[in-house]
Amino acid sequence: MPAIIEVSNVSKRFGDHPALENISFSVEPGEVLVIIGPSGSGKSTLLRCLNALEPIDSGSIVIAGDPIDGSAKNAHRVRLHVGMVFQQFELFIHLNVLENLMLAPRVVNRLTKSEAEKIAGRYLEKVGLQNKSKSYPSQLSGGEKQRTAIARALCLKPKIMLFDEPTSALDPEMTGEVLAVMRKLAGEGMTMVIVTHEIGFAREVSDRAIFMDAGRIVEAGATSDVLGDARHPRTAEFLRKVLR
Amino acid sequence: MKTIIFLATALCLALGCTADHGDTYDRIANSGILRLGTDATYPPFEFNDEKTGRLIGFDIDLINAICRELNLKPEFTVVPFSGIIGGLNSGKYDCIISAMTITEDRQQAVSFSRPYYKAGQAIAVPINDTTITGIADLKGKKIGVQLGTTGEMKAKEIEDAQVISFDNIGAAFIDMENGRLDAVLNDYPTSMRVIAVRGNAKIVGTLLSEENYGIAVRKSDSELLDSLNSALGRLMERNFIDSLNAYWIGG
């Protein structure tokens, strides 16, 4: 099967600071990939590049057959393949939960109100928030916000879901409900790229893992290999720290 | 709303809206200073000298001469004409010399000295205009005037005329130059003066009214009025006003 994400030799700098150096990997349809690494290692930047939110300096990224070329039109097409979940949720604060879900289907896919409402209702049910549809983001708990954000992304029926530290901003007792939703998605065969510090969760749901440090991929392979007995001393040290 | 108006009028009465300045004469005699209000946008009667910026004009020369007669020093306050009587009655200055026509309406609010100048309303039109030759042609026209002047009152009597009031008469002339007014109605000497400086306009027809300029004081200040009148009388005997006429207006 051809890869749905194909990243080759991608580099990017922020001023003098190299953010990504010569990154290459691919993801196959239905695969779950986790990216781990210390903060500042470039993993979030990499994820944002996959969504054309950050331009790359060199190399190439192909998403579901569409190469990212930096133009606004192309970025729009790529983003229709890809759903994104942010660390800080980024729900639209002036819209209630239902409106958050319905906005993009209506203005991007030009669905009618009732069509959009149907889709939104379906995904709200999937994340278990059908009773919160009239609530505003500020009235939700962190876990509910992130589940809303996941449902919002799903409404556009993406082929790939990107998660940027989806549980990092949550209180520990709320991470479980978000991880449960992600687990369900993985079980349904969604292609997912997850930046996370939840090593236990990563071990459980992901097929492959990438360990990054200082903008480079240090180690990549099957999750059991990378997160089981890390061969690289840098990975081992990181795992020791986060698992402590 | 009614209650508010009622309260306001009550407040107004309590404050004593028309301030009493009965001791004006004593104060002037003691200080040796005569405080004057004038609207310095009205050549040749009162305006600022282009080079020096000093207040000059027919009225200014006249009041300076009156002050010499009375052994006083003049002190000028420049105010817009539309508010000049209010300023007098609220005690900002003690008399007005500002090319002010003596009218019945104004006599309700202030007292006037004996007339010192005979003026009249003149119609000014754009220099190329041939349609307006007298007051009968002003029906339904756009007429520029100065706010609060006898010209404004006269213009408002004209049938269907659209009267546009400006803070100073120069603005009305500019507006007419720019083609937005059909005529300007104002005192003859001042209109002549503006035309002499700016061009682009001319006076048509005969003067609309005979008007007399007077110096205004508060109604309570009869002693001050008496001394102004006697000083004016002495100056007239000496033909001083004729010489001012010759100098500022040119016959």
Next chain:
Amino acid sequence: MSELLNQTDIMIRILMFLLPAVPATVKITLLSFALAIVLGTVGASGRISRLKYVNIPAKIYINVVRGIPLLVQIFFIYFGLGKLLNLDRLLAGVLAIGICYGAYISEIVRAGIQAIPKGQTEAALSLGMSRLQSWRYILLPQAFRLIIPPLANEFIACLKDSSLVSIIGLRELTRAGTEYYSQHFIDFHTWFLVGLIYLSITLSLTKAASVLENKYRIPGLGIH
């Protein structure tokens, strides 16, 4: 007592003289402010834009206009440009006030938009919205809620500044007051009533703004 009645009679006479001028004041204010909002939104977009040929003109517009008294701008547009454009009195007055307030509102709108976290735009983009759509559906509605109070202030200031157009011969409330005063020499009553009418308009506006603010308040979020 008869004096009091007489005074009340004067007040009512003046009020009857003033009230017909109120619609003109309201009209000038509404038209100018509508123009100012349009210019303010365009100006703010220009200021935020990274494109030089949009950004620099916007900056020039805002700084030039804010640096010149409104009165001078009115004179300039009506008399100064009179030979060139020959604008109608009302149009000139509305243009001058609208352009002037547009500059101030530009800065308010800009501050409102820049107060919105970058993540909101990124979320909109990641959902496939265009830049324009993210402005239309996310940035502007949120910014609008943030700027209702400062905008209401500008509106009230604009109402008060509408009196400045009387210098080009436009007859509005203040001019009507001057007219009455210059003919009847009744100062306290006239200016008291003119002030009272302005005050009652601004107080109702303040009330309307707070209703608007509550209506569009984002539930549970303390945006003031």
